[in-house]
Amino acid sequence: MINKILDRMEEAFSGLKDGATIMVGGFGGSGIPHDLIDCLVNQDAKDLVIITNNAGSGETGIAALLKARRVRKIICSYPRMADSHHFETLYRSKQIELELVPQGNLAERIRAQGAGLGGFFTQTAYGTLLAQGKETRLINGKHYVFETPLAADFALIRALRADRYGNLVYRKAARNFGPVMATAAKTTIAQVSEIVEIGEIDPETVVTPGIFVKHVALVKGPV
Amino acid sequence: MSQHNLKPITRNEIAQKIALHIDEGSYVNLGIGMPTLVANYLPEDKDIFLHSENGILGMGPAPEKGLEDWDLINAGKQPVTLEPGGAFFHQADSFAMMRGGHLDICVLGAFQVSQSGDLASWHTGEADAIPAVGGAMDLAVGAKKTFVMMEHQTKDGMSKLVEKCTYPLTGVGCVAMVFTDLGIFEITPHGFLVKELFNGMSIETVQAVTHAQLIEGN
Numbered sequence: 001m002i003n004k005i006l007d008r009m010e011e012a013f014s015g016l017k018d019g020a021t022i023m024v025g026g027f028g029g030s031g032i033p034h035d036l037i038d039c040l041v042n043q044d045a046k047d048l049v050i051i052t053n054n055a056g057s058g059e060t061g062i063a064a065l066l067k068a069r070r071v072r073k074i075i076c077s078y079p080r081m082a083d084s085h086h087f088e089t090l091y092r093s094k095q096i097e098l099e100l101v102p103q104g105n106l107a108e109r110i111r112a113q114g115a116g117l118g119g120f121f122t123q124t125a126y127g128t129l130l131a132q133g134k135e136t137r138l139i140n141g142k143h144y145v146f147e148t149p150l151a152a153d154f155a156l157i158r159a160l161r162a163d164r165y166g167n168l169v170y171r172k173a174a175r176n177f178g179p180v181m182a183t184a185a186k187t188t189i190a191q192v193s194e195i196v197e198i199g200e201i202d203p204e205t206v207v208t209p210g211i212f213v214k215h216v217a218l219v220k221g222p223v
Numbered sequence: 224m225s226q227h228n229l230k231p232i233t234r235n236e237i238a239q240k241i242a243l244h245i246d247e248g249s250y251v252n253l254g255i256g257m258p259t260l261v262a263n264y265l266p267e268d269k270d271i272f273l274h275s276e277n278g279i280l281g282m283g284p285a286p287e288k289g290l291e292d293w294d295l296i297n298a299g300k301q302p303v304t305l306e307p308g309g310a311f312f313h314q315a316d317s318f319a320m321m322r323g324g325h326l327d328i329c330v331l332g333a334f335q336v337s338q339s340g341d342l343a344s345w346h347t348g349e350a351d352a353i354p355a356v357g358g359a360m361d362l363a364v365g366a367k368k369t370f371v372m373m374e375h376q377t378k379d380g381m382s383k384l385v386e387k388c389t390y391p392l393t394g395v396g397c398v399a400m401v402f403t404d405l406g407i408f409e410i411t412p413h414g415f416l417v418k419e420l421f422n423g424m425s426i427e428t429v430q431a432v433t434h435a436q437l438i439e440g441n
């Protein structure tokens with residue numbers, strides 16, 4: 001019997017090594033897998049590369065990981081948020097590397113990896129600082145920039161509901177990066193608020209099919 | 224020099240002017256900051272669909288106090304609502320809408336717009352500034368029409384309509400129309416074409432504070 005639901009969240013991180021690349025879902029404060037990040041903070045792995053949209057704010061989530069000095073590099077679109085002081089301090093003192101990626105490129109580079117594509121050409125960022133040094137091509141009279149896929153060892157995402165096969169349903173705009181990140185990591189761990197029996201999720205409404213999910217961590221309480 | 228001749232309109236009035244340029248049935252993305260004001264002036268009797276980059280179509284206004292749902296936020300991370308008939312989707316789908324030419328209009332704020340339609344809106348280029356781009360570069364080149372909403376001048380009186388941008392670019396040749404507190408300008412192959420000047424200002428008055436050639440409209 002396949003059962004992807006974890007007894008202990010720590011089990012999901014057993015293969016974690018120094019230097020690992022980890023995708024973390026969420027946009028602003030929505031869809032952040034807080035308990036999975038806390039669990040990651042409690043592991044010893046360091047020199048991590050984090051792929052996420054924002055660089056955390058306050059003291060929790062990504063900010064806690066930064067504060068614990070576990071992150072060598074962050075790949076994101078919008079590191080500046082209200083109270084993102086841990087990122088700012090590390091960035092200004094050059095203790096963290098930043099790869100700034102337009103948000104659409106971030107999503108599509110992750111999607112490309114998940115779909116087995118070697119990259120794609122996009123009009124986004126052509127002629128700007130963020131396309132410097134990148135291959136360009138004229139296609140049907142328009143300028144495009146070549147972007148490469150983004151892969152990860154782990155993806156930590158948040159969903160509303162799962163079954164033991166790892167089928168996922170999300171809640172409102174907290175869906176954001178979850179479905180694409182789930183496809184692009186060797187090990188995807190979903191934090192969910194509810195577990196239901198097999199067959200209880202209408203197959204027409206499954207957003208992330210279980211094939212993309214390795215572990216499910218049930219954390220009760222509000223999403 | 225001729226600042227005292229200027230008769231600017233308010234930000235809310237600029238938002239009203241932009242709303243008049245949005246047709247029924249349009250799919251529209253309003254950028255963070257000043258452009259969000261446009262939502263307040265969209266006619267209620269017309270179906271206009273607001274898109275939010277984090278994965279919402281049919282975005283509605285802010286909820287009443289106490290009814291906030293933090294899984295339902297806009298690109299500026301503020302709580303919003305969903306209109307009947309709205310939809311949620313993931314980031315790759317959301318940016319396919321933005322980058323694939325499916326949005327009719329996006330309205331963005333800007334530091335500078337050049338006469339060839341280059342947009343500078345994401346970075347001042349200062350050494351200690353923390354760069355952040357979000358979806359601005361995707362929107363700027365992906366929407367069918369990119370509108371810019373901004374003050375005509377900086378607080379120091381520098382023109383934000385320029386011959387060539389001095390700030391780092393967000394997109395090349397991507398702007399269609401510029402709405403400022405002094406007038407409405409269309410980007411044409413010849414430069415800034417004046418569509419409207421507010422409060423009866425003359426083209427000479429506005430040209431005096433604009434560091435790019437204005438072309439008289441009809």
